Amino acid sequence: MRLNDWQREVEAYLLGADATPAPALRDSLLGSAGLAVEQGLAIYHNAYRARLLEALRGDYPAVHGWLGDEEFDALALAYIEAHPSRHFSLRWLGAELAGFIDGFLVPEQAQPLSELARLEWAFTLAFDxxxxxxxxxxxxxxxxxxxxxxxxxxxxxxxxxxxxxxxxxxxxxxxxxxxxxxxxxxxxxxxxxxxxxxxxxxxxxxxxxxxxxxxxxxxxxxxxxxxxxxxxxxxxxxxxxxxxxxxxxxxxxxxxxxx
CATH class of the missing domain: 3.90.930.50 (Outer Surface Protein A; domain 3)
Structure with missing residues (x-):
């Protein structure tokens, strides 16, 4: 497998929702006695999402505070799946969250929450x-x-x-x-x-x-x-x-x- 092809396999794996690697990626790596290939890849898969969740919590502390850990993470993971990171900087990861909330929740729940998200994003835009x-x-x-x-x-x-x-x-x-x-x-x-x-x-x-x-x-x-x-x-x-x-x-x- 060429390096570019292998890099695309890794990218597709990290961005995908399934933590089970494709056979081509799994077979390109060697495990060890203490850590199987699937386990090592799963660590990276989970760590990538954990970093994205951390970035969204940092950008939207009030939304996070309102929803709590479990509900916020469910919302954030659904958002990440719909709007995967496209920029080299995590600065822009949460740019579409307010609009996503409007379509993700019923209107009576979405309207106050998306307004709060827009307010928090406005603080981010102002500071930068x-x-x-x-x-x-x-x-x-x-x-x-x-x-x-x-x-x-x-x-x-x-x-x-x-x-x-x-x-x-x-x-x-x-x-x-x-x-x-x-x-x-x-x-x-x-x-x-x-x-x-x-x-x-x-x-x-x-x-x-x-x-x-x-x-x-x-x-x-x-x-x-x-x-x-x-x-x-x-x-x-x-x-x-x-x-x-x-x-x-x-x-x-x-x-x-x-x-």
């Missing part, structure tokens, strides 16, 4: 995102008055916006802080959770519907500052002040860059 040049208050102070109406901004690369319909953030905090599990509950009003990186620290905060609409309008839909003021008609004459107050908060948080 490339650096960006934040727009600061000092730069804004130098902006001439006539430039304000046409001002446009975008999120910094690390900013992740996750819409929450359940108390996913409370569950995430409880498990992170090893506090009492609060139970899953639907929120009375959905909220937007922003997650971003500040240096080597992950930051987050929740926005109410009005602020979330304003921020998404500017950072995602391309509203200028003048268009933001126009959208805040319910604030009447206070619209520019409210827009400026929110903008100052977003700049203090370190969320934005020039368009």
């Amino acid at each position: 995102a490339p650096e960006g040049e934040p727009l600061g208050l000092a730069q804004m102070a130098e902006l001439p008055a006539e430039a304000w109406p046409n001002l446009q901004v975008r999120y910094l690369p690390s900013v992740q916006a996750q819409l929450c319909r359940y108390n996913s953030l409370a569950i995430w905090r409880a498990i992170k802080e090893q506090a009492e599990f609060p139970g899953s509950q639907a929120l009375e009003q959905e909220e937007l959770c922003l997650i971003w990186r500040d240096g080597l620290v992950s930051r987050y905060r929740s926005l109410d519907r009005a602020e979330a609409k304003a921020l998404c309008g500017m950072a995602e839909e391309g509203w200028s500052f003048g268009e933001l003021c126009a959208q805040l008609a319910e604030y009447a004459e206070q619209a520019p002040l409210q827009a400026a107050t929110w903008l100052r908060q977003w700049l203090n948080d370190g969320l934005l860059r020039h368009y």
Whole structure:
């Protein structure tokens, strides 16, 4: 058997669900008095899955904490079978877990759990995102008055916006802080959770519907500052002040860059 063919046999064995090796692979190896070929291969087969499970537990500690070891491992093994690792780095192994949960469980179970998974993945994406040049208050102070109406901004690369319909953030905090599990509950009003990186620290905060609409309008839909003021008609004459107050908060948080 050529080396490339043997390597493919090993790969197929490790990726397959069956721990029994194909005859070609088994016959290419020599066992010992203390360890048969099948036993040695089974060790590698199990160790590979154990490493994948360890990586998923590390990426999704809140989902793991909610489900417990047995249920999480069953979910993770089903996920690995449906979405085997395709990247040289385990960093991306869990990228599709939230979507998998939506199809794996019935909707009433899947919806809060997949939302929690998306929240945890957003923290991972935020922490690993490339650096960006934040727009600061000092730069804004130098902006001439006539430039304000046409001002446009975008999120910094690390900013992740996750819409929450359940108390996913409370569950995430409880498990992170090893506090009492609060139970899953639907929120009375959905909220937007922003997650971003500040240096080597992950930051987050929740926005109410009005602020979330304003921020998404500017950072995602391309509203200028003048268009933001126009959208805040319910604030009447206070619209520019409210827009400026929110903008100052977003700049203090370190969320934005020039368009």
